[in-house]
Amino acid sequence: MALELGRIMVEEVVLGEATWLAGRTLVVGREELDDFLRGSDARLARIDVSLASPGDDCRIVCVKDVIEPRVKVAGDRIGVGRTLILNGVAVVTCGQIVGFQEGIIDMRGPGAAHSPFSQTMNVVLDIAVVDGLSPHQHEEAVRLAGLRAAAFLAEAARKARPEAVACYEELVASAGSPSLPRVAYLYMLLSQGLLHDTYVLGENAQGGLPRDISPLALLDGAITSGNCVSACDKNTTFHHQNNPLLAELLARHGRELNFVGVVLTNEPVRLADKEASARRAVALLMELAPAGVVISKEGFGNPDADQMMLIRGLEQAGIRTVSITDEYAGPDGASQSLADITAEADAIVSAGNANARIVLPAMARTLGPLADLSRLAGAYPQSLRPDGSVEIELQGLIGATNQLGWQRLRAREV
Amino acid sequence: MVKEIERAGITVVHCCSIVPISLTVGANRIVPTVAIPHPFGDPAKTVAEERALRRQLVERALQALATPVSGQQVFS
Amino acid sequence: MAIRVVHYLNQFFGGLGGEEQAGVGPSLVAGAKGPGILLERLHPDLLVVATVVCGDNALAERPEAMVAEILDLLAPLFAAGQEERPQLLVAGPAFNAGRYGLACGAVCQAVAERYGIPVVTAMAPENPGVEQYRHAVPMVATALDVGGMAAALGGMAALGGKLVKGVEVLPERDGYLPQGLRRNVWAAESGAQRAVAMLLAKLHGEPFATEYAMPVFDRVEPAPAIADLSRATLALVTSGGIVPRGNPDRIEAANAQKYGAYSLTGLAALSPASHQTAHGGYDPTYANDDPNRVLPLDAVRELEATGRIGRLHETYFATVGNATSVANARRFGQEIAHRLLSARVQAVILTST
Numbered sequence: 084m085a086l087e088l089g090r091i092m093v094e095e096v097v098l099g100e101a102t103w104l105a106g107r108t109l110v111v112g113r114e115e116l117d118d119f120l121r122g123s124d125a126r127l128a129r130i131d132v133s134l135a136s137p138g139d140d141c142r143i144v145c146v147k148d149v150i151e152p153r154v155k156v157a158g159d160r161i162g163v164g165r166t167l168i169l170n171g172v173a174v175v176t177c178g179q180i181v182g183f184q185e186g187i188i189d190m191r192g193p194g195a196a197h198s199p200f201s202q203t204m205n206v207v208l209d210i211a212v213v214d215g216l217s218p219h220q221h222e223e224a225v226r227l228a229g230l231r232a233a234a235f236l237a238e239a240a241r242k243a244r245p246e247a248v249a250c251y252e253e254l255v256a257s258a259g260s261p262s263l264p265r266v267a268y269l270y271m272l273l274s275q276g277l278l279h280d281t282y283v284l285g286e287n288a289q290g291g292l293p294r295d296i297s298p299l300a301l302l303d304g305a306i307t308s309g310n311c312v313s314a315c316d317k318n319t320t321f322h323h324q325n326n327p328l329l330a331e332l333l334a335r336h337g338r339e340l341n342f343v344g345v346v347l348t349n350e351p352v353r354l355a356d357k358e359a360s361a362r363r364a365v366a367l368l369m370e371l372a373p374a375g376v377v378i379s380k381e382g383f384g385n386p387d388a389d390q391m392m393l394i395r396g397l398e399q400a401g402i403r404t405v406s407i408t409d410e411y412a413g414p415d416g417a418s419q420s421l422a423d424i425t426a427e428a429d430a431i432v433s434a435g436n437a438n439a440r441i442v443l444p445a446m447a448r449t450l451g452p453l454a455d456l457s458r459l460a461g462a463y464p465q466s467l468r469p470d471g472s473v474e475i476e477l478q479g480l481i482g483a484t485n486q487l488g489w490q491r492l493r494a495r496e497v
Numbered sequence: 498m499v500k501e502i503e504r505a506g507i508t509v510v511h512c513c514s515i516v517p518i519s520l521t522v523g524a525n526r527i528v529p530t531v532a533i534p535h536p537f538g539d540p541a542k543t544v545a546e547e548r549a550l551r552r553q554l555v556e557r558a559l560q561a562l563a564t565p566v567s568g569q570q571v572f573s
Numbered sequence: 574m575a576i577r578v579v580h581y582l583n584q585f586f587g588g589l590g591g592e593e594q595a596g597v598g599p600s601l602v603a604g605a606k607g608p609g610i611l612l613e614r615l616h617p618d619l620l621v622v623a624t625v626v627c628g629d630n631a632l633a634e635r636p637e638a639m640v641a642e643i644l645d646l647l648a649p650l651f652a653a654g655q656e657e658r659p660q661l662l663v664a665g666p667a668f669n670a671g672r673y674g675l676a677c678g679a680v681c682q683a684v685a686e687r688y689g690i691p692v693v694t695a696m697a698p699e700n701p702g703v704e705q706y707r708h709a710v711p712m713v714a715t716a717l718d719v720g721g722m723a724a725a726l727g728g729m730a731a732l733g734g735k736l737v738k739g740v741e742v743l744p745e746r747d748g749y750l751p752q753g754l755r756r757n758v759w760a761a762e763s764g765a766q767r768a769v770a771m772l773l774a775k776l777h778g779e780p781f782a783t784e785y786a787m788p789v790f791d792r793v794e795p796a797p798a799i800a801d802l803s804r805a806t807l808a809l810v811t812s813g814g815i816v817p818r819g820n821p822d823r824i825e826a827a828n829a830q831k832y833g834a835y836s837l838t839g840l841a842a843l844s845p846a847s848h849q850t851a852h853g854g855y856d857p858t859y860a861n862d863d864p865n866r867v868l869p870l871d872a873v874r875e876l877e878a879t880g881r882i883g884r885l886h887e888t889y890f891a892t893v894g895n896a897t898s899v900a901n902a903r904r905f906g907q908e909i910a911h912r913l914l915s916a917r918v919q920a921v922i923l924t925s926t
Binding site: 182184218219264266275276277278279312313327328330331332335339340352374375376377379383384385403404405406407408410411412413414415416417418419420421424425426428429430431432433434435436437438439458459460461462463464476477478485486487488489490491492493494495496497 | 708742743744751752753754755756757758759760761762763764765766767768769771772773775776777781783784785786787788790823825826827828830853854855856857858894895896898899900901
């Protein structure tokens with residue numbers, strides 16, 4: 084059982100009448116997409132479809148999720164068969180704020196370096212819902228619209244011939260040389276209610292975790308995001324579809340290490356549940372008999388406690404750990420970075436100080452509800468300056484301190 | 498915050514859901530509560546049950562305030 | 574153009590004398606003295622426009638008064654035009670002299686705060702001034718005694734020059750002691766690549782450097798137990814973001830810059846009509862449906878009515894504990910404590926989400 088991911092190298096995205104792939108140009112049928120989305124969910128009142136490409140003088144605000152368009156062309160279940168990807172394209176959902184934690188993507192300028200989605204050709208959906216929806220319904224309608232839009236666009240790729248095809252085999256524990264260290268991946272997912280949820284194979288991660296999962300299912304999009312912790316350290320669906328830590332482990336599998344598997348765990352809201360999840364995750368990992376485990380995190384604050392429990396549990400069981408975390412050290416970097424610590428956490432990879440401030444120059448074009456910008460986590464009431472520039476913490480930028488290790492940013496002591 | 502209030506000589510009890518964070522930060526009197534989004538409540542219970550639960554947690558907090566401690570102590 | 578420097582020296586290096594002159598208060602002289610003369614000779618890009626000399630004991634015994642006096646002595650220099658204003662304060666080097674090191678730290682910190690110019694000092698890593706002031710003051714590491722004079726002056730000249738020019742500095746490259754501040758930099762590899770590489774090093778028993786060493790949190794003595802709650806005044810404080818409906822103070826959803834003080838007078842319980850959460854870090858549904866779930870006013874009022882507690886303080890304090898820096902949280906706590914003390918509050922229930 085194997086998975087093939089075929090990438091169609093899209094070089095340009097344009098708006099048009101119908102949605103189709105013209106060589107390396109993706110034409111997005113603006114009205115067609117709008118009709119399709121509103122036809123599939125009566126809760127959607129209005130959808131503005133626009134494009135934002137790398138280098139554009141453009142800022143996208145109140146971004147909720149980012150999704151890579153993919154279509155399954157062979158295989159009857161996730162993680163098996165053949166999936167085609169519109170490489171370089173992303174669906175970006177934004178719109179009126181539901182909570183406080185949607186974020187910003189800048190397509191050029193100093194903010195662009197802090198988000199992977201300054202490098203993708205974005206089909207931006209600014210979504211308004213009908214009046215009278217509860218916050219939960221609002222969140223769900225927007226989330227599903229993004230996923231549907233990505234699937235709709237990817238249909239254009241169904242008949243295309245991918246230029247690059249990567250083949251993945253199911254991990255065989257004994258595949259590599261026995262002298263290579265056995266390494267597992269512990270993948271923490273936020274699962275705390277409205278705007279703080281993640282979905283695994285379509286199910287809310289508040290239940291059913293911890294569990295093990297095939298890396299092939301992860302590569303094939305098993306995880307979708309329904310959450311908005313701070314924009315900087317939420318994992319968008321795009322991040323989950325292209326998990327850099329998973330890619331790194333697969334690339335080194337059989338050469339420098341034996342990659343023995345992935346355990347997903349959640350970050351519950353009750354202490355007893357946190358402790359139970361940590362115990363269960365450690366037990367599941369021990370079944371894989373790894374010498375070492377890399378731990379990625381989502382969110383900050385109370386998830387620090389989950390991460391520390393996991394580190395302690397594994398290290399005390401004789402399994403060595405490395406953990407990725409971002410930091411909240413204050414704008415001046417003088418405060419304590421984490422909400423919780425443990426002596427066993429002797430190998431930490433920093434994803435940067437999310438409290439560091441950045442000034443983003445004014446842009447010619449803004450997509451999404453600019454009025455809500457100063458309410459984003461990481462913003463201040465005076466964040467939006469009269470000249471259109473924005474002073475904000477990195478916290479407010481989508482993916483800036485991603486804890487799957489996407490970015491090169493780190494904090495260091497000075 | 499809890500430490501600065503205590504440093505000023507005011508007896509303080511920290512009621513929170515994630516006790517390890519409170520222990521790390523350095524609160525001395527700690528009362529564990531229900532869950533992050535509803536420390537003093539539980540939407541799964543009836544209104545009357547929830548009020549009783551809340552009353553019980555506040556009583557425990559008062560008991561912690563009235564108890565001499567020499568270092569960190571969790572009142573559960 | 575040479576950089577205009579003010580130099581701080583103790584009585585010994587300032588040429589007043591030894592221990593017998595340590596009680597002498599501050600004085601300001603034009604031009605360079607002692608090590609300052611060497612500094613100018615070795616580093617012609619620096620011009621010492623004035624030197625402050627103060628006895629170590631005077632500063633150690635009455636630090637606030639002496640520092641204030643020094644700031645006043647310097648005021649005329651900083652009142653001058655842009656072309657004449659000092660650009661850099663150099664203090665010491667203090668080597669391993671404890672009182673001198675503390676004085677250098679105190680003067681540097683005060684001058685930087687008052688006059689907003691870069692400051693630099695130098696001392697041995699063992700000097701007690703290091704622990705007390707390294708967070709606020711860039712310090713070049715020196716030898717234990719004057720044998721390291723030229724190196725210390727060279728280090729301060731190079732570091733000070735960069736600070737005046739606004740060039741980014743790093744401890745290992747520019748020879749100063751780490752200040753315990755976290756600064757963002759770009760690594761050569763992604764976090765994912767670094768994580769796997771670090772794990773492999775750890776598993777192979779090879780050296781690796783954690784990117785965040787676990788800190789030590791400070792502890793505070795527990796306050797005494799409340800002997801008789803039925804006669805005590807109790808206050809409510811929350812980091813759970815419960816504020817009057819509409820969030821009148823606009824407390825930020827994350828990394829709060831302020832807290833609010835709100836009246837409880839006439840309220841037997843909180844309600845969705847009167848209060849809401851401003852916290853961006855948790856699912857707000859439950860707190861907005863019933864704010865007592867975060868700030869349990871209804872239960873506290875019941876216990877007040879039964880006489881279990883003497884009295885509820887009629888003001889509660891609220892902020893949002895969500896990515897809020899420890900520095901801000903400490904400040905909020907200090908200010909709230911001050912207000913509680915003046916209201917004769919003896920006990921506090923602090924709720925967090």
